Structure formats: structure tokens, C-alpha cells
Amino acid sequence: MTQNPPTRRTGRSAGGRRPDPAREAALRQAALELLAEVGYEALTVEAVAVRAGAGKATLYRRWASKADLVADAFHTMKAAGEPPDTGSLRGDLHETALAAAGAEDGMSLKVTIGVAGALDRHPDLRAAFHERFVLPLRARLREVFDRAAARGEISARHDLDLLAEVFPALVLQRSLITGAPAPLDYMRHVIEAVVWPLACAPPPHTGPPSPDSAQRRTA
The missing domain is CATH 1.10.357.10 (Tetracycline Repressor, domain 2)
Incomplete structure (x- = not known):
């Protein structure tokens, strides 16, 4: 089933928090490293969060999906x-x-x-x-x-x-x-x-x- 295109999240997060550029950069870098190591199918949001030392909730406040994160990091x-x-x-x-x-x-x-x-x-x-x-x-x-x-x-x-x-x-x-x-x-x-x-x-x-x-x- 085809999913709708991801919605880019900008500005304040859903919880009203301001984006943390350093944390976002760490999450992007973790996504890129894991993508190079294991490929897209095996890459998980959980693994990205663990490598970056962040919680899944932090990641989802900035990106709507794994696809959105990977495309943004790329x-x-x-x-x-x-x-x-x-x-x-x-x-x-x-x-x-x-x-x-x-x-x-x-x-x-x-x-x-x-x-x-x-x-x-x-x-x-x-x-x-x-x-x-x-x-x-x-x-x-x-x-x-x-x-x-x-x-x-x-x-x-x-x-x-x-x-x-x-x-x-x-x-x-x-x-x-x-x-x-x-x-x-x-x-x-x-x-x-x-x-x-x-x-x-x-x-x-x-x-x-x-x-x-x-x-x-x-x-």
C-alpha cells in the first residue's frame, strides 16, 4: 500500500520545544552511518536514536518517519x-x-x-x-x-x-x-x-x- 508523502516538520516541535541543531545533526549522522553499514531496510529508528544517544520521541518530534529522516540526512x-x-x-x-x-x-x-x-x-x-x-x-x-x-x-x-x-x-x-x-x-x-x-x-x-x-x- 502506497503511503502518503512525508510531511516535513519545521519550527517548534509538536510539544512546543525548540529544535536543537546539535541533536538534530547527531541524529542525521547516526542515520547516515547506519545506512552505510546495514542498508535502508535494516535501518531502524530505534537504532538511530540509540547511536545518537537520543530518545525515539526526540527523533519523531523532528521527522515524521524513517524515510523522512533518511532523505533529510542525505x-x-x-x-x-x-x-x-x-x-x-x-x-x-x-x-x-x-x-x-x-x-x-x-x-x-x-x-x-x-x-x-x-x-x-x-x-x-x-x-x-x-x-x-x-x-x-x-x-x-x-x-x-x-x-x-x-x-x-x-x-x-x-x-x-x-x-x-x-x-x-x-x-x-x-x-x-x-x-x-x-x-x-x-x-x-x-x-x-x-x-x-x-x-x-x-x-x-x-x-x-x-x-x-x-x-x-x-x-
């Missing part, structure tokens, strides 16, 4: 701050690659594999992962392409959302297939061989067919 682990703004699309893309390479390590990869392997079996995790990680990442990269379009570097007629998805999709695929963090050289190659040429190419024609093309198809 987003925090992968968060890279504000989008780069070097003044050029190529520069922004390479700064994005540097930030991504600097965030990858053995534990990060194990966590990524653990989450990715559970997404198709857990709709609640998929919904939380999409809300907490996919949408913010897409928005961050979309801002890079929006600025490039505003500068006139690329056409605003491109599907900028699609362009924003190419780089992270290829980097994630490489990591999942090889079982190792994607190296910086690979990320740079993706930018120069795939993302940059796509962004600078003429946008595909999406309007009605021209009279000449219609005549060729009926000839």
Missing part, C-alpha cells in the same frame, strides 16, 4: 550551498564539479547506493527523496542555466530543467555502476563532452512544421 550530506556564480556557464559547471568531487568519499557512496537501491521498493522514501534532494538539486543547477540564458550564453528556448538533470544523472550512474565515487576528471569530461555542447547547441525546433518540411513528408 540532503544535508550532499548540500553544496549556493549555486556558483563565476560569470560564465562553463565556469559555473566546473565549480559544480569541484564541489561534487569534494563531497564524495567512501561513506557517501555507500549511503548513495543504499538510498538508490531502496527507492523502487519504498514509495515513501522515493517521495521524501524527491522533495528533499532531487527538487533542490534541480533548482540549484537550473539557476546556473537561467543565469547563462540571461547573459545570452545559451538560448532560453532550451529545456533548462532537462539540461540541469544531465550532469547529476551521469555522475550518479557512473558511481552506481563502478561502486566508486566518480572522479573529477570524469565530471569534467561530462561537462565538456556532453553538457556544454548540449547547452550551446541550437535549441530543437518545437513549433509547427514549415511548409517545406510538410511538403517533403507528403511527397
